[in-house]
Amino acid sequence: MAAAPISSEKVDLLIYGPLRPILETGFPDNFNVHKAETRADLERLPAEVLGRIRGVAVTYHTVKTDAEVMALLPKLEIVASFGVGYDHVAAAHAGQHNIVVTNTPDVLTEEVADVALGLLIATLREFITADQYVRSGEWTRQNYPLSKGSLRDRKVGMVGMGRIGQAIARRLDASLVPVVYHSRKPAAGVAYQHYPDLIEMAKAVDTLVVIVPGGAGTNKMINAEVLKALGPRGVVVNVARGSVVDEQALIAALKSGDILAAGLDVFEKEPSVPAELIGMKNVVVLPHIGSASIVTRNAMDQLVVDNIKAWFAGKAPLTPVAETPVKGR
Ligand code: NAP
Ligand code: 8YV
Numbered sequence: 001m002a003a004a005p006i007s008s009e010k011v012d013l014l015i016y017g018p019l020r021p022i023l024e025t026g027f028p029d030n031f032n033v034h035k036a037e038t039r040a041d042l043e044r045l046p047a048e049v050l051g052r053i054r055g056v057a058v059t060y061h062t063v064k065t066d067a068e069v070m071a072l073l074p075k076l077e078i079v080a081s082f083g084v085g086y087d088h089v090a091a092a093h094a095g096q097h098n099i100v101v102t103n104t105p106d107v108l109t110e111e112v113a114d115v116a117l118g119l120l121i122a123t124l125r126e127f128i129t130a131d132q133y134v135r136s137g138e139w140t141r142q143n144y145p146l147s148k149g150s151l152r153d154r155k156v157g158m159v160g161m162g163r164i165g166q167a168i169a170r171r172l173d174a175s176l177v178p179v180v181y182h183s184r185k186p187a188a189g190v191a192y193q194h195y196p197d198l199i200e201m202a203k204a205v206d207t208l209v210v211i212v213p214g215g216a217g218t219n220k221m222i223n224a225e226v227l228k229a230l231g232p233r234g235v236v237v238n239v240a241r242g243s244v245v246d247e248q249a250l251i252a253a254l255k256s257g258d259i260l261a262a263g264l265d266v267f268e269k270e271p272s273v274p275a276e277l278i279g280m281k282n283v284v285v286l287p288h289i290g291s292a293s294i295v296t297r298n299a300m301d302q303l304v305v306d307n308i309k310a311w312f313a314g315k316a317p318l319t320p321v322a323e324t325p326v327k328g329r
Contacts, residue, residue, distance in 0.1 A: 011312050012052040017059030026305035055308050067093045080307040087214035091323035100324045102307040102317045107299040108291040113167035115290045116239045123263035123284045124149030157205035160212035161187040202229035214241030227253040234259035239290050242267040251276045265290050
């Protein structure tokens with residue numbers, strides 16, 4: 001990405017998606033901030049405004065920033081996206097059109113890893129059903145049955161061993177659970193056994209924790225064959241993207257007993273969750289809350305703001321994505 005000239009003129013900026021306090025108040029006076037919560041709002045903005053916008057802050061993964069959106073903004077220089085995953089932003093297209101894309105890595109890593117381990121334990125030890133057991137008064141009649149699942153006799157295959165995968169693996173280490181992983185290439189400085197083949201890893205473990213990016217390269221990679229290989233003790237935890245797991249194959253495997261249970265923070269068509277999953281007691285469902293604490297979401301919002309401020313101060317953005325490397329600032 002080439003450096004853009006620095007100017008003393010006010011910068012027109014679009015906040016695209018839901019508004020939050022740090023995004024609304026975080027830009028200094030040299031920015032003219034425009035707002036569009038949805039694609040329809042964006043298309044209602046006057047052409048003259050769209051023609052002046054040089055930066056976009058994408059505030060949620062549900063607002064797609066695709067090639068069509070970028071084409072509406074001829075002066076666009078930077079798309080600063082909220083979240084580490086940016087499969088909702090056409091980053092390769094941006095790279096071809098001299099537009100830099102940034103995301104918010106690192107500031108959410110430990111939070112998401114906490115949720116992944118919590119979701120795994122909640123799934124194995126049936127926290128949600130057990131909670132209901134107390135609330136319904138059932139415990140006063142008899143003790144809750146022993147759980148089929150336990151962390152004690154498990155071997156976890158991480159699908160993805162990047163920033164968050166490694167943070168999850170550290171937590172599993174502390175819990176004395178053996179870990180191996182699958183990714184396209186071995187992760188630098190990581191001593192766990194690497195499986196280049198996902199099916200081979202699924203055969204060797206009984207638990208998959210999925211934490212890869214979404215997008216075409218990982219679409220439905222957790223499919224019927226992988227679930228079958230995992231086997232009847234199998235547990236799948238997905239904190240990546242709904243697109244990574246073939247939801248219909250997962251439902252079928254849970255129904256047939258091909259696998260034991262699943263813990264899911266993400267779904268194919270959020271916020272819609274298949275009724276079959278909701279009806280299953282061996283499934284824990286969360287509403288995509290991996291990073292969703294006030295402290296972590298504030299840090300993510302601040303990084304969106306800081307990327308845009310850095311760019312228009314003539315500096316390198318703090319966290320450009322791989323598709324849009326920045327040179328010469
Ligand atoms: P990261 O550091 O880039 O790690 C990604 C990992 O996935 C790497 O180990 C990478 O290794 C592997 N990978 C990528 N493509 C793959 C493929 N086609 N097949 C197998 N492995 C593949 O990313 P991160 O910071 O850990 O975040 C990972 C993802 O988690 C994000 O992109 C996002 O979708 C999701 N996430 C979800 C939540 C939530 O709220 N639930 C929160 C944060 C993040 P190789 O490149 O060697 O394959
Ligand atoms: C956010 C996430 O909930 O960072 C990610 O990739 O999935 C979550 O932290 C999501 O990006 C909100 O848009």
